[in-house]
Amino acid sequence: MDAMSSTRALLYAQKAPTEYNTPLPQWLADCIDIANDPSQDNQDAKLIAEAFQFAYNLHEGQYRRSGEPYIAHPVAVAGLIRDLGGGSAMIAAGFLHDIVEDTDITCEEIQEKFGEGVRHLVEGVTKLSKFKFSSKTERQAENFRRMFLAMAKDIRVVVVKLADRLHNMRTLEHLKPEKQKQIALETREIFAPLANRLGIGRFKWELEDLSFKYLEPEAFQEIRELVADRRADREARIENVIQILHQRFDQAGIEIEELKGRPKHLYGIYQKMQQQQKEFEEIYDLAGVRVILKTREDCYRALAVIHDAFKPIPGRFKDYIGLPKPNRYQSLHTTVIGTYGKPIEMQIRTMEMHHIAEYGIAAHWLYKETGGSSDFKPTAEDEKFTWLRQLLEWQNDLKDAQEYMESIRDNLFEDDVFVFTPQGDVVALSRGATPVDFAYHIHTEVGHHMKGARVNGRWTVLDAPLHNGDIVEIITSKNCHPSLDWLNFVVTPSARNRIRQWYKRSHREENIARGRSMLEKVIGKSGSDSLMKSERMQRVAERCNHQSVDDLLAAIGYGEITTNSVASKLREESLQEEQVEKADGIGNLEEETVHSLPTTTSRQSTSHSYSKSPIAGVEGLMYHRAGCCCPLPGEPIVGVVTRTKGVTIHRQDCSNVENIDSDRVIPVDWNPINGNGNGRTPTYTVDLEVEVIDRVGVFRDILARLSDQHINVSNASVKTGKGKPALISLSIEVKDHQQMQYSFNQIKQMSDVLKLRRVNQCSDL
Incomplete structure (x- = not known):
């Protein structure tokens, strides 16, 4: 010193x-x-x-x-x-x-x-x-x-x-x-x-x-050069606008912290030109004005003054104060036509909002050097100040739950581990992932022929968890194959599924024999040889999305499809053949082995096209619609076999399906429904939440739009609060996804509607 x-x-x-x-x-x-x-x-x-x-x-x-x-x-x-x-x-x-x-x-x-x-x-x-x-x-x-x-x-x-x-x-x-x-x-x-x-x-x-x-x-x-050439003209236009705004704000009694021109950075101009395929002269916000005020209320008052002084351009207003960006940015954005007939973008914010826009997370340091000591000792509260904690704090600021969930999905990486290939590429895996997970992430064949692994240049056991920054090298051999023991420690679903798929293929004959034995227990052994080679059995295999009967039997053997489902389809094919033969005047059918199939009380149909059951692929099984995603006809679906409640029908994009073992997932689809026997098409209840501007008659207008589409409303409630939007909860009955989507669009078109979302609650089919 x-x-x-x-x-x-x-x-x-x-x-x-x-x-x-x-x-x-x-x-x-x-x-x-x-x-x-x-x-x-x-x-x-x-x-x-x-x-x-x-x-x-x-x-x-x-x-x-x-x-x-x-x-x-x-x-x-x-x-x-x-x-x-x-x-x-x-x-x-x-x-x-x-x-x-x-x-x-x-x-x-x-x-x-x-x-x-x-x-x-x-x-x-x-x-x-x-x-x-x-x-x-x-x-x-x-x-x-x-x-x-x-x-x-x-x-x-x-x-x-x-x-x-x-x-x-x-x-x-x-x-x-x-x-x-x-x-x-x-x-x-x-x-x-x-x-x-x-x-x-x-x-x-x-x-x-x-x-x-x-x-x-x-x-x-x-x-x-383009920006520099037009700078004098642009600055003159901005100065003229600033003088007008100073006068208008003084008349309105709005106290200004700062009012000045805002330069647009060059890369931002270039990006807009590329993304919007526009020329330099067509970019709206080359000229900008930033208004900094004392309070949040002043921001909205200033917006009204600006729109009164200059003509706003439709579709160019964004309220990031009411709905901040995920990085906590807050400001009102509007583009108006200035005194020279040129567009000018306005940004309106408080000084605190401006500080956050400029400094971001640095404007909210929670770490504090304590006691005047240079030895930093964070408190328990400080230690948690990570990106995840910031996201959780922002939950209160983000009014739109969907936007918040998208933000979480994009940024929630606490459970990830990032490792390198020997070539220097980064691979993101689930935390706890092993060299086997890494191998299958690179390529299926790399995993199938994996012999060992080196991490940071040293040999390691295959079940050792990887850590951030590890360099992983996989050693392969043509004579090596997966082990079922790997299923005990791999953590990524893709690795687990590929190991199982390999086992299914490599033990195909064993699975075919097991599947045949399981099916014979249901339909009986008598005549099973001829049945397995029949066209009827081939049609059943194709209905189950398999190319051959052997593929179907193998699927039964390793648990991809249940014997009850196959037996039900066999019964349907048999009944359909009877219908065709009677129509041709053939008379009584000869005795066939399939008649020994056990009878059930499940829904049956004479034709797949006219089934009374809404779901194809669960015939003879107990099933219900999942309450987490409430699938509707027209939405892609899958079935999940449960232990006590039969098959649960989910939308294919349901997040709960991602974590379910593939062995429990069965292919299903919606049957075309031509009424339910009494001329009426079945309907499904969908719960909605509509956030609207609280005015007299808005609820009636929403119901009128639904009534015009002949949609029944089975339940409705309204919650209001002084100075807050009203929240309307509706239960509507629709035939399919297309009708629901059309209803959504009709409601969204109303100017009073702020938000509309589908609530995932439904009754069983």
């Missing part, structure tokens, strides 16, 4: 080969002054000053490609973190983030000198720096992003890494063109989306523009 106190705010970098030097940033100079002032006991300042001095000494004599001393980079990173509002531990980590990689200092030494909190951050950034993105596929990019967040248990690690990447991008011109493109691609695919997820808008925009500059230099230069 004495050496630095003597330099005070002079030079922090001695002359390099390029004669480069720079003054100490003022904020850092002030921090050093405070740390060296005996009258002040500021532990945060001391931690920052000591971290800088430590990094300065270790990086002395090291230079960047630009020729500047290497210490300039850690200082710039620490400054970016400080600008985001990071605490002293984060700023210290900014100074120290490269020393483990570039010097002989260990993480243990960092902890001894600066505390566990700083060591934790530096170690996390060092770990993330080891991974290099090489694949250009969208899936690989998403896996990398998810891996970064999953491995960074402290979200601050990712923020430090983003600051590191941003400064590297600012100085990218000193590298070779090939290296520039490689780093720019990684930045655009990995780091800019990460900044967006964390809501750090100021990082996202600059990272995207800098990547754009090196990846599409010609397009970048063209758009930059």
